[in-house]
Amino acid sequence: MNLYPLKFMPRLVPKMWGGRALERVVAKSLPADKNIGESWELFDFPPGTVGPDATQPGDDPAGWVSSRISNGPLKGENLHSVMLFERAALLGAAQPVETAHGPQFPLLIKFLDARQDLSVQVHPPERYVKSHPDAAIKNECWFVLDHDPEARILLGTKPGISRSEFEESIREGACESMLNSVKIQNGEAYYLPSGTVHALGAGAVVAEVQTPSDTTFRVYDFDRIDPSTGKPRKLHVQQALECIDFKTDATRNFTPAGEGEAVIVSAPQFSLIRRDARVGEKVTVITGEPRVLIFLEGSGTIGGGKSATEFTKGETVLIPATVNGTIEPITDIRWLEVHLPQG
Numbered sequence: 001m002n003l004y005p006l007k008f009m010p011r012l013v014p015k016m017w018g019g020r021a022l023e024r025v026v027a028k029s030l031p032a033d034k035n036i037g038e039s040w041e042l043f044d045f046p047p048g049t050v051g052p053d054a055t056q057p058g059d060d061p062a063g064w065v066s067s068r069i070s071n072g073p074l075k076g077e078n079l080h081s082v083m084l085f086e087r088a089a090l091l092g093a094a095q096p097v098e099t100a101h102g103p104q105f106p107l108l109i110k111f112l113d114a115r116q117d118l119s120v121q122v123h124p125p126e127r128y129v130k131s132h133p134d135a136a137i138k139n140e141c142w143f144v145l146d147h148d149p150e151a152r153i154l155l156g157t158k159p160g161i162s163r164s165e166f167e168e169s170i171r172e173g174a175c176e177s178m179l180n181s182v183k184i185q186n187g188e189a190y191y192l193p194s195g196t197v198h199a200l201g202a203g204a205v206v207a208e209v210q211t212p213s214d215t216t217f218r219v220y221d222f223d224r225i226d227p228s229t230g231k232p233r234k235l236h237v238q239q240a241l242e243c244i245d246f247k248t249d250a251t252r253n254f255t256p257a258g259e260g261e262a263v264i265v266s267a268p269q270f271s272l273i274r275r276d277a278r279v280g281e282k283v284t285v286i287t288g289e290p291r292v293l294i295f296l297e298g299s300g301t302i303g304g305g306k307s308a309t310e311f312t313k314g315e316t317v318l319i320p321a322t323v324n325g326t327i328e329p330i331t332d333i334r335w336l337e338v339h340l341p342q343g
Contacts, residue, residue: 003089003320005302005309006074006082008067011040016226017202019115025146025205026111026296026314038112041316042292043067044080044105049214064101071309079105079318092289092321094340097212106340107270107292108212109316111145111205118200119233120154120175120220123213124243125195137194140210141265141272143336144188144257145296148203154179155190155198156250163246170237175220180251187257189264189272195245196253207294209338211269217243273337283327289342291319298333302326 010028015037022028022039030036047063066080074082083090083105096103123138142153154176157166161178169175179197182190184204192198197219200206217236226233255264258274265272277283277300285291285302293302299312303325311317327333 001086001089003082003086003323004072004307005323005325006069006079006318006320007071007309007311007315008042008079008318009070011043011067012036013038013040016224016228017114017116017118019113021113021115021146021205022111025113027312028111028314035115036113037115038110040067040108040110041294042079042105042107042109042318044083044108044212045214046099046101046104066105086320089322090290090318090320091340093342094290094321095343104212106212107338108210109292109294109338110208110210111314112142112200112208114200114202114204114206116224117202117222119218119222120179120197120199121216121218122197122240122243123192123194124215124217124239125193125245128243135215136211136213138211138213138215139191139193139267139269140208141192141267142190142200142204142206142208143264143272143274144184144186144190144204144206146186146205147184150183151203152181152183152201153190153199153204154201155182155192156180156196156248157244157246159249161246163241163244166244166246167237167241170219173220173223180249182251185257189255189274191253191255191265191267192250193253193267195243196248196250197240197244198250207296207336209265209270209272209294209336211267269341271339271341273339274334275337276332276334277327277329278332279329281329285319285323285325285327287324288321290321290340292338293317293319293327294336294338296334296336298329298331300327300329300331300333302328
C-alpha cells in the first residue's frame, strides 16, 4: 500500500464545561444543540477505554476507538488498522504504546474550548504507574489559541506547599489558593508532565498534544453539579495526592509567544515545534520519520501535482514516515509540528 498525507474526521465531544468557540477559532462545524468541549483530531484508544458514541464516525469492530481517515484511497479506514498493517511505513522507527489489547498509536491530539473552568486534576507519574498497572503516564502540552481577557490556568502548587497543607485545602474547598494562577496569552505553550496538578481556566481555547492516556484524578471541581446525573462529578483525592509533585515549579515549563520556527516542548514521548510559512515559500518534508501537522492558520497543499493533499485551518495531517514532498502555502500558514522519538 502506498501511503500519503492522511487527514481525519474530528470526533466532537460535548462537555458540561464546553462552548461554541471551536467554530470561530479552528473552523469546526459544531452540532447546533450542543456545547462542545473537545475536538479529538488524532486518537487511538483500546477497547473499554472510551465509550462508543452513536453520533460519531463508526468505531473499529474490534472495539478500538480510533481516528477515521477522511481523504484519499484509505478514506473511511481507521488509524489503528493502518498502523497494524503498515506499521513501518507509517511510524518508521517510532514505537507505538504497548497495551493489553495490542499496539496503540503514540499520540493524542485535541482542541479544547473551556467555556467554564475544567476540574483541578493530575495525571499519574511513572512512580505511581509502576505499582498501578491500570494507570498510564500522561504528559501533555497546551498551546494557547484564543482567550478571554482575564483567562488563566492553574499550574502546579505554589512554592513551599506541602502534601498535608494541600489535602487540608481540598477538605476546605480552598485548593485553588494553593496553586499558581497564570494569565495566558495567545501563542504561549505550557508543558504539563505527569504529576503536575493543573486546570484549564474558563475562556481558554487550546491545542493539546499528549501521550494517549486518559488516566485523570480530580481533586476539585468547583462544586459543580453534572446536569446528566444531578450530582457532583467523582473526585479521586487520595490517588491524586499520591501523584502530585509538590517540589516542581511547573510554571517553568513555559514557552512565550513568538514567530518563526522554535521547539516549544521536548518531552520523552514527543517534541513540539512551532512553524510558519508565507505564500511563495516551500517547506521540505523530510522522509524517515512520521510528522503530525496541526494547522492553525491559512491553507495550502502537501505533496505535488494531482496527488497533492490540500489542508486548511483547523485540520490535522499525519505524514507517514515513507512520504516526502513539500508544503506549499496558498495563504500564509501557521502550524504546530509533532515529532516522535525514533527507536
